[in-house]
Amino acid sequence: MRMTALLLRDIRLSFRAGGGAMLALAFFASVAALVPLGIGPDLRLLARIAGGVLWIAAALAALLSLDRLFQSDFEDGSLDLIALSPLSLEATAFAKIAAHWLTTGLPLTALSPLLGLLFGLPPQAYPALVLSLLIGTPAISAIGAVGASLTLSIRRGGLILPLIVLPLLSPAVIFGAGAVLAALDGLSNGALGLLAAFSLVTVVLSPFACAGGVRLNLAG
Amino acid sequence: MLRYANPKRFMDLSGKALPWLGAGAAILLGIGLYMGFTAPPDYQQGDTVKIMFVHVPAAWVAMMAYGLMALSAAIGLIYRHPLADVAAKAAAPLGAMFTALALITGSLWGKPMWGAWWVWDGRLTSFLILLLIYLGYIALWNAIEDETRAAKATAILALVGAVNLPIIEFSVRWWTTLHQGESILRPGGPSISAVFLWPLFAMALGYTLLFFTLWIVRIRTEILERRARSLMLGLS
Numbered sequence: 001m002r003m004t005a006l007l008l009r010d011i012r013l014s015f016r017a018g019g020g021a022m023l024a025l026a027f028f029a030s031v032a033a034l035v036p037l038g039i040g041p042d043l044r045l046l047a048r049i050a051g052g053v054l055w056i057a058a059a060l061a062a063l064l065s066l067d068r069l070f071q072s073d074f075e076d077g078s079l080d081l082i083a084l085s086p087l088s089l090e091a092t093a094f095a096k097i098a099a100h101w102l103t104t105g106l107p108l109t110a111l112s113p114l115l116g117l118l119f120g121l122p123p124q125a126y127p128a129l130v131l132s133l134l135i136g137t138p139a140i141s142a143i144g145a146v147g148a149s150l151t152l153s154i155r156r157g158g159l160i161l162p163l164i165v166l167p168l169l170s171p172a173v174i175f176g177a178g179a180v181l182a183a184l185d186g187l188s189n190g191a192l193g194l195l196a197a198f199s200l201v202t203v204v205l206s207p208f209a210c211a212g213g214v215r216l217n218l219a220g
Numbered sequence: 221m222l223r224y225a226n227p228k229r230f231m232d233l234s235g236k237a238l239p240w241l242g243a244g245a246a247i248l249l250g251i252g253l254y255m256g257f258t259a260p261p262d263y264q265q266g267d268t269v270k271i272m273f274v275h276v277p278a279a280w281v282a283m284m285a286y287g288l289m290a291l292s293a294a295i296g297l298i299y300r301h302p303l304a305d306v307a308a309k310a311a312a313p314l315g316a317m318f319t320a321l322a323l324i325t326g327s328l329w330g331k332p333m334w335g336a337w338w339v340w341d342g343r344l345t346s347f348l349i350l351l352l353i354y355l356g357y358i359a360l361w362n363a364i365e366d367e368t369r370a371a372k373a374t375a376i377l378a379l380v381g382a383v384n385l386p387i388i389e390f391s392v393r394w395w396t397t398l399h400q401g402e403s404i405l406r407p408g409g410p411s412i413s414a415v416f417l418w419p420l421f422a423m424a425l426g427y428t429l430l431f432f433t434l435w436i437v438r439i440r441t442e443i444l445e446r447r448a449r450s451l452m453l454g455l456s
Contacts, residue, residue, distance in 0.1 A: 146380060150360065150373040160363050164377060167352035209376055216372040
């Protein structure tokens, strides 16, 4: 099975019932709508925290569908078949990470300017917002996938996946939100560059860790 | 190293070493505390500087514990050394406790010194992340039922989280921070005066021996628990 075939299969599956493709978008919007209700309507304040809030909401929304990344295939036995195919587990993991990003991270990035509008984000911050999410959401998918592969066999894993993954996501959140904050003030820091480096490293290395995680769970 | 893979041999050797380690820890902590209490007050910080003797060694041991935990995990993963997984599992709660201790004592020091119980700078943030990584590691051990699977999964997690250690170490160099910069391992030698350096080293050594004592006790306990469990399975 080739990587693109696996990628397309995963994308198709995520759009079916129980797939969770639009779920992440809805969750993203809900969290973003909930924050001003909690913090109050002061638009100046909301504009300053918009980058951080949207980044946190994006991380949580991407986490939603992560536990299903390997588990649904594991439960019905297709992961065993995929593992037996000529496609290496590392390539499998990479295809799944890509599919996850295309169905959660990318739509989130597309929706973010609209939510930025709700927060009164000034125009100079929008490029930074979209760019930071575009660059950073692959890292969320990559690191999340590592957590998903490790928690594969835990039934009712529940909150353990976010518990392991969120601390590891902190550089992405710090740099992503930091880029938006700097753009607000018209400054430029190296945040986007550091974020890009972080994303590159995690996307490249994560398939190896994922393959290890899948292997140990299939062997048992 | 494989000579100690035999649990019985490990139990014998560690049983003999344990009293010495424990005594060493107690003596060094005693000496360190005495030297710390009798040290003169700092010209800037007054007597508050002495929190350093409790705070800094805790932080050092917290990071060392993670390093040892990750190393044990790697050895278990690569060489299938039977006691390595046990060692990694045993180190985690200790490391978490020392991390929490460092955070709390640091906070107690920060209030009089900086006027704040907590700041979100590079060093403190990455240390808090270290605590969360420890907790996630412990949670994963408890969540997976099969011990062998849990050992491998947590090993991968420990290695992935090890990336945090250099970030902590260099955080004071990379970002502006209120936290003390590198004062000991720097070109030109330590910038702390000897009258504070000696109690610090004594406490650091004492903390380290304390960690190793507790670690060995935990490993022995885990070995005994596994023996008890297999005996029970054999009986049933």
